[in-house]
Amino acid sequence: MFSFGIKDIIDILIVALLLYTLYKMMKESGTISIFTGVLAFVGVWIVVKQILDMRLIGSIMDKFMSVGLLILVILFQDEIKRFLVQLGSHKRWRFFFNFFLKHKEQGEKPYIIPVVYACMNMAKTKTGALIVIEQGVSLDNYKNTGDTINANVNARLIENIFFKNSPLHDGALIIANDRIAAAACILPVSHNNKIPKSMGLRHRSALGITEVTDALAIVVSEETGNISLAHNGKITTKISGKDLERMLVQEAID
Numbered sequence: 526m527f528s529f530g531i532k533d534i535i536d537i538l539i540v541a542l543l544l545y546t547l548y549k550m551m552k553e554s555g556t557i558s559i560f561t562g563v564l565a566f567v568g569v570w571i572v573v574k575q576i577l578d579m580r581l582i583g584s585i586m587d588k589f590m591s592v593g594l595l596i597l598v599i600l601f602q603d604e605i606k607r608f609l610v611q612l613g614s615h616k617r618w619r620f621f622f623n624f625f626l627k628h629k630e631q632g633e634k635p636y637i638i639p640v641v642y643a644c645m646n647m648a649k650t651k652t653g654a655l656i657v658i659e660q661g662v663s664l665d666n667y668k669n670t671g672d673t674i675n676a677n678v679n680a681r682l683i684e685n686i687f688f689k690n691s692p693l694h695d696g697a698l699i700i701a702n703d704r705i706a707a708a709a710c711i712l713p714v715s716h717n718n719k720i721p722k723s724m725g726l727r728h729r730s731a732l733g734i735t736e737v738t739d740a741l742a743i744v745v746s747e748e749t750g751n752i753s754l755a756h757n758g759k760i761t762t763k764i765s766g767k768d769l770e771r772m773l774v775q776e777a778i779d
Contacts, residue, residue, distance in 0.1 A: 717732065731743075
């Protein structure tokens, strides 16, 4: 008969949670077959080493297990980075730190209304735009790739930046600390194979920045005029101005 204590049950639950989280990450990134192969190898290693007590094969497999963690880190460095960013930026963690550090700012962010108005106007004229809003993770590395603006968030200024003849319309506009920090910034492009082919470079860049940071990314399509919002490596398309305002307000409050 097996007897489990509270610590054993907690250990089992933690391991199960980690395995489930890893499974979701691998499934979303299209590497689930590798994850299954790793689990199969670990299962065989346990049987050979612990149950059958095959010393020679067991010692050989031990060598693989000793470097297995390093190999996994190399293979899944992008997924691990994304997981850690999402973990650190999770709403419950943000609430916990804001509660104790008392850094939480209450009320609606002043940039929301100007951004929404600008996106609605650009959607009507089918003016392509990519706006990134900094959250907890600094975007300094990406700001430095563009031109510094450091101006108050203004709808007309945003529209002028993305005007087709403007020298700053290519690239992303980054909002940080409730101000327009920089424009014409270069962002990482997502290589997720599940992204529809109809989505262009702006959408892939929006997904790319939200895969490696906790930023919000707004896209106005030049082809259709549709507005999209990306966050945590996922994108919501064809949203109205009212929906965009609601989603931005919700993120600012949480």
